[in-house]
Amino acid sequence: MSDAVIETQNLTKVFTNFWGRKKHKAVDCLNLRVEPGEVFGFLGPNGSGKTTTMKMLLGLLYPTSGTATVLGKDPTHIGTKERIGFLPEESYLYKFLTAVETLDFYGKLFGMPRSLRKARAEKLLDQVGLKEAKNRPVREYSKGMARRVGLAQALINDPEVIFLDEPTSGLDPIVSRQVKDLILELKRQGKTVFMSSHLLADIEDVCDRVGIMHEGQLRAMGSLKDMIRIPDKTQFLVHGLETEKRLEVAQAIEEAGGLLEDITEPRRSLEELFLSIIGKRKEEN
Amino acid sequence: MKQRLASLALALRRSPLGALGALSGLTMRESVRKKVFIVLVVFTVVMLGATALLPSIRPEDRVILIETWALRAITFFGVLIAVFLAGVSLPDDIEERRVFTLLTKPLARWQLLAGRFAGFASLLAAFALAAFVICSVFVRIVALGGGGTLASRTEYAAREVRVEEEDGLSKVEARSTEADPLIGIITGGGQTIAFWAFRGVDLTDLPETVTARCTLEVQGRAMMSFGELEVFLRPISHDVPAPEAAALGWNVRFVKEPDPNAGPNEPLPLRLATRKITVKHMIPFEIQFPRGWLGETGGLDIAVKRAKPNLTVSVRPKSVVLLSSPHNFEWNFAKAIASTYLLWMVVLALTIAGSTVLSAPVNLLFGLAVFVTGSMVGYVRESLPTVAERIKVAESEEKEADHGHKHGGGEDFPIPVLRFSQFVSRISLAAIPDMNTFDASTPILRGVDIPADKIYEGLKFALAYVVGALLAGLAFLRMREFR
Ligand SMILES: Nc1ncnc2c1ncn2[C@@H]1O[C@H](COP(=O)(O)OP(=O)(O)O)[C@@H](O)[C@H]1O
Numbered sequence: 001m002s003d004a005v006i007e008t009q010n011l012t013k014v015f016t017n018f019w020g021r022k023k024h025k026a027v028d029c030l031n032l033r034v035e036p037g038e039v040f041g042f043l044g045p046n047g048s049g050k051t052t053t054m055k056m057l058l059g060l061l062y063p064t065s066g067t068a069t070v071l072g073k074d075p076t077h078i079g080t081k082e083r084i085g086f087l088p089e090e091s092y093l094y095k096f097l098t099a100v101e102t103l104d105f106y107g108k109l110f111g112m113p114r115s116l117r118k119a120r121a122e123k124l125l126d127q128v129g130l131k132e133a134k135n136r137p138v139r140e141y142s143k144g145m146a147r148r149v150g151l152a153q154a155l156i157n158d159p160e161v162i163f164l165d166e167p168t169s170g171l172d173p174i175v176s177r178q179v180k181d182l183i184l185e186l187k188r189q190g191k192t193v194f195m196s197s198h199l200l201a202d203i204e205d206v207c208d209r210v211g212i213m214h215e216g217q218l219r220a221m222g223s224l225k226d227m228i229r230i231p232d233k234t235q236f237l238v239h240g241l242e243t244e245k246r247l248e249v250a251q252a253i254e255e256a257g258g259l260l261e262d263i264t265e266p267r268r269s270l271e272e273l274f275l276s277i278i279g280k281r282k283e284e285n
Numbered sequence: 286m287k288q289r290l291a292s293l294a295l296a297l298r299r300s301p302l303g304a305l306g307a308l309s310g311l312t313m314r315e316s317v318r319k320k321v322f323i324v325l326v327v328f329t330v331v332m333l334g335a336t337a338l339l340p341s342i343r344p345e346d347r348v349i350l351i352e353t354w355a356l357r358a359i360t361f362f363g364v365l366i367a368v369f370l371a372g373v374s375l376p377d378d379i380e381e382r383r384v385f386t387l388l389t390k391p392l393a394r395w396q397l398l399a400g401r402f403a404g405f406a407s408l409l410a411a412f413a414l415a416a417f418v419i420c421s422v423f424v425r426i427v428a429l430g431g432g433g434t435l436a437s438r439t440e441y442a443a444r445e446v447r448v449e450e451e452d453g454l455s456k457v458e459a460r461s462t463e464a465d466p467l468i469g470i471i472t473g474g475g476q477t478i479a480f481w482a483f484r485g486v487d488l489t490d491l492p493e494t495v496t497a498r499c500t501l502e503v504q505g506r507a508m509m510s511f512g513e514l515e516v517f518l519r520p521i522s523h524d525v526p527a528p529e530a531a532a533l534g535w536n537v538r539f540v541k542e543p544d545p546n547a548g549p550n551e552p553l554p555l556r557l558a559t560r561k562i563t564v565k566h567m568i569p570f571e572i573q574f575p576r577g578w579l580g581e582t583g584g585l586d587i588a589v590k591r592a593k594p595n596l597t598v599s600v601r602p603k604s605v606v607l608l609s610s611p612h613n614f615e616w617n618f619a620k621a622i623a624s625t626y627l628l629w630m631v632v633l634a635l636t637i638a639g640s641t642v643l644s645a646p647v648n649l650l651f652g653l654a655v656f657v658t659g660s661m662v663g664y665v666r667e668s669l670p671t672v673a674e675r676i677k678v679a680e681s682e683e684k685e686a687d688h689g690h691k692h693g694g695g696e697d698f699p700i701p702v703l704r705f706s707q708f709v710s711r712i713s714l715a716a717i718p719d720m721n722t723f724d725a726s727t728p729i730l731r732g733v734d735i736p737a738d739k740i741y742e743g744l745k746f747a748l749a750y751v752v753g754a755l756l757a758g759l760a761f762l763r764m765r766e767f768r
């Protein structure tokens with residue numbers, strides 16, 4: 001029962017003002033359970049309490065009531081921090097350090113030996129596509145580049161559980177795709193990922209299970225496949241069917257008792273189109 | 286061996302000190318990258334260059350003046366680092382939200398606090414070292430160019446100070462406070478004698494001809510601020526070099542006439558050396574005598590009597606001190622810098638602690654206020670006995686008034702106001718660190734060694750403040766949420 005990676009019970013956070021008066025109920029009686037090896041998508045509009053929940057799971061905010069455990073321990077437990085990684089909503093970095101130095105510094109906080117720090121930093125910067133710029137101070141980085149350093153620092157300790165707060169926000173489609181691929185790669189490695197987003201496509205692309213937040217409350221939770229499946233509807237995707245034959249197929253369906261709603265040509269997502277165009281350009285160069 | 290070192294390094298890195306070291310290393314790196322350190326060193330050099338041009342009357346004052354100025358400027362620069370850099374580092378991390386990534390790594394909150402403290406403490410240590418080297422070299426160069434002597438002396442104080450009435454005609458009013466340990470004020474017309482009993486003075490640290498520095502407050506009648514004093518040397522050893530003392534201007538005699546029938550092994554009676562000296566109010570004078578007068582145990586009484594009555598003399602424990610042989614200037618300056626470093630640590634600990642609750646601008650004000658009020662709190666301490674006395678006087682006057690004696694009261698302020706002022710002074714004395722504890726420029730200005738126990742006192746004081754402030758800061762930080 002308690003082998004869940006993340007578990008919350010009636011987790012509630014009320015923000016108060018300086019005088020202790022109630023200002024805002026950001027999270028309201030949240031009950032969550034994230035199992036090992038799953039990619040959990042925390043979906044909700046802006047201001048629905050996703051970041052607040054994540055901060056409570058990381059020990060940065062203390063719950064007003066209810067409990068949260070990460071890897072079976074209280075979020076403030078220092079030992080747990082060895083096994084988790086966190087990418088904040090925006091990447092806040094020391095601007096006077098280079099990307100390599102940033103990762104080296106965070107590696108030191110884990111007590112990693114120098115050789116290991118160096119190897120990890122090289123590998124991660126390569127993975128997030130910052131190989132060329134790695135020795136430039138972070139001050140000179142664009143938002144997307146800083147985000148990638150942020151992602152790399154979250155993975156410096158090869159964590160078992162990774163918290164990603166809006167990992168693709170503010171990124172262009174290419175980087176966004178890379179990040180999503182990285183998340184899928186982490187999943188293949190058996191890591192648990194807890195990610196929040198308000199971008200439906202992102203969640204849809206990578207998550208196994210989702211929870212939908214609205215105004216601090218969890219409105220729905222379950223397996224993504226089950227949730228977006230439309231029961232008693234069927235879709236055929238057929239290759240090479242001539243236009244004249246369509247009518248016959250439609251008839252056959254009606255004879256079998258089905259109700260045909262629509263026949264269309266499938267479309268590529270804009271993301272796929274964009275990536276293929278950019279990809280082609282890159283190959284030409 | 287190498288393997289053991291490597292495994293030790295690994296153990297250290299994995300210990301709580303590893304993360305702490307990483308953070309303090311980051312602090313150092315930041316100040317180097319932001320050119321803080323180099324700017325400070327340049328400032329120090331420029332400031333020293335400017336002091337070299339200071340007009341001063343005597344060349345031997347020039348070196349001392351440079352030393353004191355350098356020390357004060359360095360103190361101030363260090364305080365600026367402690368307030369303006371250290372005081373905003375944690376608020377910056379919080380404001381810029383880097384604290385999210387820091388605290389989701391295995392970095393405990395105490396390590397965050399201690400790491401920043403250690404980082405700035407190391408930075409200040411590096412600055413102290415650099416300042417010491419720059420100033421020493423500079424002062425040596427100025428001294429070479431005829432800037433005066435480069436030495437300081439230890440002041441040996443008397444073990445006991447006493448005022449003896451010989452005939453009951455004179456009056457001794459005694460009053461003593463912590464800030465101003467006054468033994469007595471001699472007035473009236475009698476033959477009162479004050480003496481400083483030196484015992485166990487380190488003879489190896491004294492020159493052949495010993496100098497005693499006398500700082501007596503002499504007040505003549507009718508605003509005449511000088512008078513004549515009679516000074517005595519009363520050795521406790523029978524065998525003292527009489528001719529050498531005579532050569533230095535002393536009248537040497539036996540306390541009682543030697544017995545002509547005494548055997549050859551019988552010691553001669555004790556001797557006594559006297560001379561008369563005219564002194565000006567508050568201006569120290571020096572007397573010199575052969576080292577032999579301190580015997581083999583380093584014991585001698587130096588006594589002072591008024592040549593004519595109706596002179597007022599204030600007698601303090603350190604009114605008469607013996608000066609040692611000149612000591613190495615660098616060692617004394619190093620002690621001064623060490624003392625300054627302790628002052629920085631107090632300010633640093635307070636600003637770091639303050640930064641756990643205060644926003645950056647408020648914390649800057651807090652840090653500056655601590656330093657400025659801490660530098661002035663000495664005056665409050667000095668005023669406390671006066672206030673206490675005024676309350677006592679006012680109270681006794683009130684009592685007399687109750688008994689029907691109508692006196693014009695000498696006290697302008699009502700007693701409750703005085704009591705309130707006393708209360709506020711006591712509170713501020715308890716809460717604000719007294720920066721004068723670390724003041725090294727006064728001894729340097731007087732050309733005397735900074736006593737080792739002053740450094741030790743400062744160390745104890747600083748340690749208490751640093752530990753207390755950091756613990757309070759940690760308590761705040763642990764409660765704190767990061768929104
Ligand atoms: N420090 C704070 N003080 C007061 N209210 C806050 C604070 N931080 C967040 N909130 C409120 O809590 C709610 C949830 O915020 P947040 O968790 O950041 O949402 P999300 O990450 O889903 O966009 C919002 O309505 C926000 O206004």
Ligand SMILES: [Mg+2]
Nearest residue numbers: 050051052089
């Ligand atoms: Mg958010």
